[in-house]
Amino acid sequence: MQPTVEKAFFALLRFEINGTQPSDDVKNAITPEILPILFQLSKRHDLVHLVGDALDKMGLLPEGTKAREHFLQERYLALYRYEQLRHELEQICDTLERARIPFIPLKGSVLRQYYPEPWMRTSCDIDVLVDKSNFENAKQILVCDLRYRVQEIDSSHDVSLYAPSGVHLELHHSLVEQDRAQDSDAILQNVWENVVESTSYQKAMTDEMFYFYHIAHMVKHFEIGGCGVRPFLDIYFLQQRGCCSQACERLLQRGGLLTFARAAEEAANVWIGGVAQTQLSKDIQDYILYAGMYADTKNRVAVQHAKKGGRFKYLWSRVLLPYGQLALQYPNLEKRKYLLPFYQVKRWLRLLLGRDAKNVSRQLRANVSAQDDRKERVAKLLKDLDL
Secondary structure, three states: OHHHHHHHHHHHHHHHHHOOOOOHHHHHHOOOOOHHHHHHHHHHOOOHHHHHHHHHHOOOOOOOOHHHHHHHHHHHHHHHHHHHHHHHHHHHHHHHHHOOOOEEEOOHHHHHHHOOOHHHOOOOOEEEEEOHHHHHHHHHHHHHHHOOEEEOOOOOOEEEEEOOOOOEEEEEOOOOOOOOOOOOHHHHOOHHHOEEOOOOOEOEEOHHHHHHHHHHHHHHHHOOOOOOOHHHHHHHHHHHHOOOOHHHHHHHHHOOOHHHHHHHHHHHHHHOOOOOOOHHHHHHHHHHOOOOOOOOHHHHHHHHHHHHOOHHHHHHHHHOOOHHHHHHHOHHHOOOHHHHHHHHHHHHHHHHHOOOHHHHHHHHHHHHHOOHHHHHHHHHHHHHOOO
16 A cells, blocks of 8 residues: 555645646545545655645545544644744844844745745744854844743754744754764855845845755755655755756755755656656655654664664764764863863763653664664665765
8 A cells, every 4th residue: 555655645746736637546546545544644744734735626535534624624734834933933034123133034934935825835943044143132132022932952053942822933043053064064154155135134045055055954854864755845846946056056066965966856856746756766765755754763773874884883973972073062062172071971961861862762772673674775875865
């Protein structure tokens, strides 16, 4: 049944996004028995609202069934989430404008304007970038003027704030994330040199910079177990907009992301554009489809085995972080290398006793049970993607 569900899943996304009618074979395969499985797969990628809307338009959701109720409920929820995020983003933009703080909306806040209807591009939060020199001021203004609540967590590049409505805002002062040391970092650090000039304080990245950031963010999630299908939908619409210019290609080449970007574009064109499947797009599909939006522990461990050289080297790399990576997590360690042992222990306690404890336990179990065939497939895929 798995190939049938996958075929139906992508056929319904194509219909919803570009109006391509599924074949009669696909329509006939979408039976009441398959709908719950299709729901779970779509839910894993936060795409139930699109799949459900397509099913409803095609008359494939039987009246009075739980499947119809569940699919349509997710569509209404997506509409509600969009309106809630839109309202909060408007307030954030107005507040930062009045405070004369330059800022850049990121990710879904920008991407949804390229979809046929903005509610189709869901987000779980709002992401906004300000310069590091304005970061503390911006945070305090949002707390004082909009009554946002700050959640203090260890992060090298952002802080989480929550609106009274419950909307989550990630306020960034950098696009370079902790535990990362990639060729793309130097480009992301220069984001303010790649913005469209504006008379207001709200800025926008150039098309090539926005596309580069999107690919870099995809790679970050891809390398920790999966990035979901939704970023590939984003790529499809960014291609339609014409973001994949020669300037963009040069930027991707400089950042070491061109091979991955081309493979991701190929997969997007297969899944949404309807072009013929290739072996590489099939390998990507097998890797991410059942991992979902927030990755898969087995994938994550298989990636690290491939990068570190086996289960024991991977385990050791998790126990002792090098100074550079640890300093990204704990900025107070910078220029105080003599405190390295203290912060190693602090990190261990956070991992073992904090909110990440269950995730660490899952990774340790996956490390022990990691299968050689999965590791080999993942290692080959990483090589093919130049990761």
